[in-house]
């Protein structure tokens with residue numbers, strides 16, 4: 092019987108079978124960040140265990156770094172300085188590659204790993220961070236682990252894994268204009284639940300996926316963890332190889348037989364199959380406190396748990412469009428790459444955000460994205476429109492203390508999580524595409540970008 096892409100990567104990395112259907116899987120790349128990585132490195136050093144192969148291990152400062160222009164080494168997170176200094180010391184002592192705060196290649200882990208050519212088709216890559224699934228867009232088996240597993244992988248080069256199930260989500264047809272990879276992800280989670288992918292590796296397939304550029308594919312795979320999947324994965328193709336060619340850590344060519352074998356065979360069987368007609372999708376926006384509580388932007392809020400309505404301050408039956416917002420955020424490993432910024436800037440060009448917006452931030456996913464955006468003048472478009480232009484990092488994708496939105500704010504955000512308190516105590520987050528964020532910031536209320544594009 093044919094094998095799925097996942098099966099092939101699993102087989103190529105299976106070092107030994109263990110009990111209960113689990114296996115020892117060889118780990119090709121490990122990526123750490125200062126929020127959870129230092130703990131793993133420090134614990135290894137304390138136990139006198141060296142990193143087995145430092146050339147395969149990378150670390151970056153992204154989660155709690157200051158993103159204000161002109162930043163130094165400081166973090167605004169109360170008590171957070173130790174994460175930065177300890178990560179730096181431990182990374183240097185272990186001899187691994189570190190992208191430090193002021194490095195020109197610094198950025199959010201899942202943005203810089205592809206930019207640097209560290210993730211490659213067919214590799215296994217782990218990081219103590221749930222959105223490691225983003226990197227499955229390159230046809231890698233990339234997933235989030237815990238700090239102690241990271242320690243294990245660094246010390247031994249393998250991890251013990253129960254074999255996950257396989258699921259294929261096929262998006263048929265073509266996406267309508269103004270509808271993006273973010274909307275595909277939110278539509279999937281809204282229809283099949285935030286737990287819908289549990290225990291599975293989800294392969295995204297179909298015409299609408301093939302037509303996404305690499306940045307769109309990363310946005311889609313990024314949300315696999317919000318679907319409770321172990322990870323997402325997309326079969327690599329010419330776009331994948333072209334994206335990676337010439338990147339610092341990528342091989343000189345992708346013509347070895349292994350690369351072209353990285354497909355799901357036509358007769359491969361998946362444990363579960365889901366099909367979604369992409370041509371029927373609309374821009375999506377979350378109305379509640381789980382990514383599954385998301386609706387088309389022209390729809391009305393459904394009845395949800397009373398606690399959710401209470402926190403979010405919106406009633407069932409209300410249209411979501413027209414809801415007044417106080418703040419806007421463009422950034423995160425979901426939607427902070429050059430194409431995201433370009434699409435938002437195209438809507439904002441020559442316009443200004445509504446006076447009711449108290450804080451509007453654009454936080455590029457990496458310093459390389461920031462430089463590329465500046466070379467095109469996008470920073471000027473954003474600042475003229477009333478957005479603050481920042482250095483790269485996770486920023487207000489998650490609240491670490493120190494910097495936040497005004498208490499009680501309602502934000503429209505290009506991030507991936509709308510949990511209670513995710514962006515700060517009492518903050519009500521609506522997640523959506525960068526287009527929806529830009530259109531809403533202009534209007535001061537949740538707004539449909541297709542209407543701005545048409546006007």
Ligand SMILES: CC(C)[C@H](C(=O)O)[C@@H](O)C(=O)O
Nearest residue numbers: 126127154219220221222489
């Ligand atoms: C801090 C980190 C472990 C966490 C994660 O794993 O996802 C963060 O990146 C997040 O998005 O909540």
Ligand code: SF4
Nearest residue numbers: 222423424485488489
């Ligand atoms: S940008 Fe947000 S979701 Fe992504 S790694 Fe950072 S905190 Fe996590």
